[in-house]
Amino acid sequence: MKKTSTRLADGRELVYYDSRDDVVRDTADPRPLHPVATTAEIREDVLLGDRVAVASHRQDRTHLPPPDACPLCPSRDGRHTEIPDSDYDVVVFENRFPSLAGDAGRCEVVCFTSDHDASFADLTEERAALVLEAWTDRTAELAGLPGVEQVFCFENRGAEIGVTLGHPHGQIYGYPFTTPRTALMLRSLEEHAARTGGANLFDDVVARERADGERVVLDTGHWTAFVPYAAHWPYEVHLYPRRRVPDLPALDEAARAEFPRVYLELLRRFDRIFGGGRPPTPYISAWHQAPLRDPRRDAFALHLELFTIRRTSGKLKFLAGSESGMSVFINDVPPEAAARRLREVASGS
Incomplete structure (x- = not known):
């Protein structure tokens, strides 16, 4: 596995995970993005002892765009997405619309494949192994961040579940508390x-x-x-x-x-x-x-x-x-x- 860490135009971290060691990932993000502004905060339900993330900025997140406007596809033919390169194996980047941010934790997106119409079940065993390596590496990385108490890797699939992007992807949350x-x-x-x-x-x-x-x-x-x-x-x-x-x-x-x-x-x-x-x-x-x-x-x-x-x-x-x-x-x-x-x-x- 080859790991390449870079930054998007607004300063968010993006990490490529490649099966081949000779892949070069040096394409810059040319989008004129402003730094991400979040309103995420953690509140405690004193009756149940639960914590609730309040994140009003997520109301404006991208919702079920057509395939030709998918932000998780590679950047191609003059259309710039969240992934600057024209192809990729596995990519992880900081969520532009995080449920948790700053002192309230961290949220990352994991793209399993550049193929918009695929699903995890369509992956080869080699690619599934690369996703496992990415989950493992991100768990270790987020565990080292100040304030993170638990790391949660997950995938939601299907409109019935409530996904807002159809591209095969999952997420990783770094919670500032034990769930x-x-x-x-x-x-x-x-x-x-x-x-x-x-x-x-x-x-x-x-x-x-x-x-x-x-x-x-x-x-x-x-x-x-x-x-x-x-x-x-x-x-x-x-x-x-x-x-x-x-x-x-x-x-x-x-x-x-x-x-x-x-x-x-x-x-x-x-x-x-x-x-x-x-x-x-x-x-x-x-x-x-x-x-x-x-x-x-x-x-x-x-x-x-x-x-x-x-x-x-x-x-x-x-x-x-x-x-x-x-x-x-x-x-x-x-x-x-x-x-x-x-x-x-x-x-x-």
Whole structure:
């Protein structure tokens, strides 16, 4: 991998990640951009203990432009975009419309490919491995920034999810606090250890799923993917490395080498569960990494959670009264049935 860091016209950082070492990235951004002005601030909900990012400047962000006006495509034929070069492998840059900024954190955009009409599932294993390297490198870089407490790499795909740009891309957030979801996991982890005399909750969950087998979707030499026993979403898969580690930089080489094949297979199955991938299945793919300075960090387990809001062809799972009002999910698809369906649509079946 070759990494080239540069700056856009308004001072935001942009980083090219290339598979080849001989690629030269020296094209300047010629756009007459003003420095990014943000209004991002973090407020605390004192009743729930949650934090809310208030970012009114995001109201003006680009919303579903036509392909010939996509800001994530390379700059070509006299049209200048967020990526100055005429082609790229993987690119990461600071978001022009960040939810978090300055003392309130950092937001980055990750472009997986220059092909506007592709998706992550269309990538080669080599390119998926390069994306993993970019996620890993950015996790390490953001972890070194003052005030960042947790790094979150994720992808939203599909208009139903609410994406504002159709180009295949994801995001990375550097939160200035431990997220509420992670805090709940850490509390459960601590309570389980106290109840069992020191057992690790993540290890026990994965061991239970592998022993039971009914909800396992993929089980390889270095990764295990399963539908959780109490899945919140109609089709939801959790992917864990066999060797527990707190974050992406801690993955060993064997797990890194196997990840592209495993992850691409999961994404392609998601595209097939509702009839061949047309229209593509909307999903959220989220890496859960340990907070950077929590004393329970080494007991946390890096894992990826992949889920879709589609419950059947043409029908979405909406967060209605119980889910939105009380955070009590109601799932119409039994996890065992979801796992069975995801096994049925395996490549080559």
